[in-house]
Amino acid sequence: MRNFGTLLASVLLAAGFTSASPVAAPAPHNVTLNARQNPTEVIIQMFGWSWDSIAAECEAFIGPAGYSWVQVSPPQEHITGGQWWTEYQPVSYKIQSKRGNRSQFQNMVSRCRNSGVRIIADAVINHMSAINSGTGVGGSSFSQFNYPGIYQRQDFHTCNRNGNNDIMNYNDRYEVQNCELNNLADLATESDYVRGKIAAYLNDLLSLGVEGLRIDAAKHIPTGDISNILSRLSRVVYITQEVIFGPGEPILPSEYTRNGDVQEFRYTYTLRDAFLGGTINNLRDFSTWGWVAGGQANAFVANHDTERDHFATPLKYDSPNNAYVLAHVFSLAHPYGQPSVLSGYSWSNFDTGAPDNGAGRCSGSGGSGGWLCQHRWLAISAMVGFRRTVGTAALNNWQSPANNRIAFGRGTTGFVAINRATSAWTGTFTTSLPNGSYCDVISGNPVNGACSGFAVNVSGGRFTATIPALSALAVHTGARGTGTGGGNTPPPASGTVAVNFRSTATTVLGENIFVVGSLAQLGAWNPDAAVALSSASYPVWTGTVNVAPNTEFQYKFLRKGPNGVQWTSDPNFTVRTPASGSQTLNDSWR
Numbered sequence: 398m399r400n401f402g403t404l405l406a407s408v409l410l411a412a413g414f415t416s417a418s419p420v421a422a423p424a425p426h427n428v429t430l431n432a433r434q435n436p437t438e439v440i441i442q443m444f445g446w447s448w449d450s451i452a453a454e455c456e457a458f459i460g461p462a463g464y465s466w467v468q469v470s471p472p473q474e475h476i477t478g479g480q481w482w483t484e485y486q487p488v489s490y491k492i493q494s495k496r497g498n499r500s501q502f503q504n505m506v507s508r509c510r511n512s513g514v515r516i517i518a519d520a521v522i523n524h525m526s527a528i529n530s531g532t533g534v535g536g537s538s539f540s541q542f543n544y545p546g547i548y549q550r551q552d553f554h555t556c557n558r559n560g561n562n563d564i565m566n567y568n569d570r571y572e573v574q575n576c577e578l579n580n581l582a583d584l585a586t587e588s589d590y591v592r593g594k595i596a597a598y599l600n601d602l603l604s605l606g607v608e609g610l611r612i613d614a615a616k617h618i619p620t621g622d623i624s625n626i627l628s629r630l631s632r633v634v635y636i637t638q639e640v641i642f643g644p645g646e647p648i649l650p651s652e653y654t655r656n657g658d659v660q661e662f663r664y665t666y667t668l669r670d671a672f673l674g675g676t677i678n679n680l681r682d683f684s685t686w687g688w689v690a691g692g693q694a695n696a697f698v699a700n701h702d703t704e705r706d707h708f709a710t711p712l713k714y715d716s717p718n719n720a721y722v723l724a725h726v727f728s729l730a731h732p733y734g735q736p737s738v739l740s741g742y743s744w745s746n747f748d749t750g751a752p753d754n755g756a757g758r759c760s761g762s763g764g765s766g767g768w769l770c771q772h773r774w775l776a777i778s779a780m781v782g783f784r785r786t787v788g789t790a791a792l793n794n795w796q797s798p799a800n801n802r803i804a805f806g807r808g809t810t811g812f813v814a815i816n817r818a819t820s821a822w823t824g825t826f827t828t829s830l831p832n833g834s835y836c837d838v839i840s841g842n843p844v845n846g847a848c849s850g851f852a853v854n855v856s857g858g859r860f861t862a863t864i865p866a867l868s869a870l871a872v873h874t875g876a877r878g879t880g881t882g883g884g885n886t887p888p889p890a891s892g893t894v895a896v897n898f899r900s901t902a903t904t905v906l907g908e909n910i911f912v913v914g915s916l917a918q919l920g921a922w923n924p925d926a927a928v929a930l931s932s933a934s935y936p937v938w939t940g941t942v943n944v945a946p947n948t949e950f951q952y953k954f955l956r957k958g959p960n961g962v963q964w965t966s967d968p969n970f971t972v973r974t975p976a977s978g979s980q981t982l983n984d985s986w987r
């Protein structure tokens with residue numbers, strides 16, 4: 398968690414299976430109890446999803462699609478409230494949160510495990526609540542520095558600095574690890590008693606079948622304290638630690654590799670800068686960039702904090718120019734780190750919690766009801782199969798003939814080309830893939846030997862293909878198939894679909910037409926946040942909003958004028974976006 402308040406916050410796929418409606422039967426992966434990563438395995442951070450909905454999604458899609466891990470929200474009891482960050486304010490170690498109770502948690506772990514998916518719990522162990530008194534979601538009452546039966550005054554740090562004990566100076570190691578992160582009661586993790594309590598909580602999670610831990614706010618705990626706590630665990634599990642690199646700060650991500658993987662935020666920020674505005678041409682090799690080694694990094698395009706970044710334009714689900722999808726294609730194709738994919742919901746306000754009390758909903762290759770289900774987006778789920786097929790093969794055949802155009806292979810089993818330029822790229826590519834015909838898994842899968850999308854023919858270490866603007870192509874030996882190619886154009890690996898509203902409405906002077914609806918981009922039904930339409934084609938009022946593909950949403954039009962706000966009559970208009978491209982909605986005022 399970052400400074401919230403100001404910023405916060407197996408081998409099923411052997412055949413390159415990428416369809417949105419999986420048909421392969423799930424088979425359990427072998428579990429290796431190893432704190433070190435397996436870089437071919439992909440983690441999904443299911444942000445805000447309830448335990449019951451994760452269990453169902455493990456069975457319906459996640460396991461069959463070949464993902465290996467799900468990182469779940471913090472499972473311990475926390476303060477009440479609708480905002481997402483309440484889960485990062487523990488009040489007891491009861492397994493009872495907004496996302497479900499202990500039996501629901503255990504049921505999720507076991508149903509996911511039976512689908513070949515292991516659970517990583519988000520472990521909030523640096524601190525307890527910032528709120529000074531109240532009752533948690535599981536009924537436990539607490540007051541400042543007093544969590545009955547667990548912690549009392551002596552179990553917390555008071556750094557006696559800055560008037561409010563808050564961290565002000567990130568260049569001071571003592572402050573970062575002994576003062577309070579945004580007023581959160583800071584646990585004295587040097588104490589044997591506190592270490593024992595934390596370890597008992599983590600061992601309780603392990604007893605329920607948890608096989609990985611993400612250590613939240615790890616930078617605010619000395620690395621040796623984390624080592625001591627982990628040494629008390631009943632078995633070895635996968636560890637990833639949130640250590641946000643800050644330029645010039647004394648606490649370094651590399652201090653934490655002794656405990657397990659480290660979340661390498663320099664990777665996240667580099668992808669953001671490259672895919673949002675800079676160039677992608679220098680992303681070949683990060684080994685000399687001063688980051689933690691790929692074998693010790695947990696790498697992602699976005700997590701719940703970075704998508705809410707107040708300090709820079711974040712790379713997020715609705716970034717323009719397909720940037721979010723293209724960055725994922727890169728991240729899942731490139732060998733650096735153990736990759737995580739965020740799967741969350743659309744939001745307009747920093748604090749907004751998950752829709753429907755966390756009951757995540759997906760269908761086809763997208764989400765519904767505000768859920769995004771990024772893990773189902775075709776380009777992202779296709780790349781999970783790519784990553785499994787290429788395994789640990791080295792990156793080779795790097796080609797970048799023009800700005801924002803890169804292509805590279807992974808050994809003799811996979812090849813990817815990413816075109817972040819705004820015109821189509823027709824190229825002849827050098828590859829180590831064997832002779833044969835391959836399906837571009839981003840545009841379609843092999844179905845009975847034929848590609849449902851674009852195909853390439855490799856011959857003598859070369860193939861020719863056209864990659865549309867702002868799109869990508871990925872082929873691997875797990876997805877062979879024949880089909881047309883050459884001049885054929887695959888559909889874009891679209892992260893968003895342009896929805897064009899065209900509302901025919903006659904108005905009088907002073908009246909304007911707006912659209913409002915269930916999505917954040919449509920004001921989440923708040924008439925004050927409705928999107929103004931243009932009268933340039935009067936009496937047709939027009940406007941365009943970008944929406945995730947395969948997403949169902951509802952909307953109505955508003956007439957705002959001197960006589961107040963009038964809504965179109967019931968029922969709500971309901972539509973679903975296509976998988977890519979654009980959609981035009983012609984409606985008349987009623």
Ligand SMILES: *[C@@H]1O[C@H](CO)[C@@H](O)[C@H](O)[C@H]1NC(C)=O
Pocket residue numbers: 407408426427
């Ligand atoms: C799992 O482990 C068993 C026993 O070591 C082995 O026979 C089997 O091939 C492994 N399965 C996979 C999918 O690696």
Ligand SMILES: *[C@@H]1O[C@H](CO)[C@@H](O)[C@H](O)[C@H]1NC(C)=O
Pocket residue numbers: 498499500501
């Ligand atoms: C957990 O929640 C489920 C669903 O609401 C409920 O049926 C069950 O009784 C609860 N279990 C406990 C131990 O509270």
Ligand SMILES: *[C@@H]1O[C@H](CO)[C@@H](O)[C@H](O)[C@H]1NC(C)=O
Pocket residue numbers: 832856857858
């Ligand atoms: C691959 O195709 C090229 C061109 O047709 C041919 O020269 C070469 O012998 C083939 N390689 C194999 C291993 O068949």
Ligand SMILES: *[C@@H]1O[C@H](CO)[C@@H](O)[C@H](O)[C@H]1NC(C)=O
Pocket residue numbers: 834852853854879880881882883
């Ligand atoms: C690949 O080769 C086959 C057989 O010659 C041909 O039918 C097909 O159109 C080719 N596909 C592409 C993408 O060039």
Ligand SMILES: *[C@@H]1O[C@H](CO)[C@@H](O)[C@H](O)[C@H]1NC(C)=O
Pocket residue numbers: 915922951967968969
């Ligand atoms: C339209 O959507 C709003 C917001 O979800 C809901 O309150 C309302 O009942 C819906 N109207 C109809 C007729 O379903």
Ligand SMILES: *[C@@H]1O[C@H](CO)[C@@H](O)[C@H](O)[C@H]1NC(C)=O
Pocket residue numbers: 899981982983
């Ligand atoms: C909406 O209107 C536009 C412009 O007349 C037209 O091109 C388009 O096909 C229409 N869309 C539908 C779904 O009717």
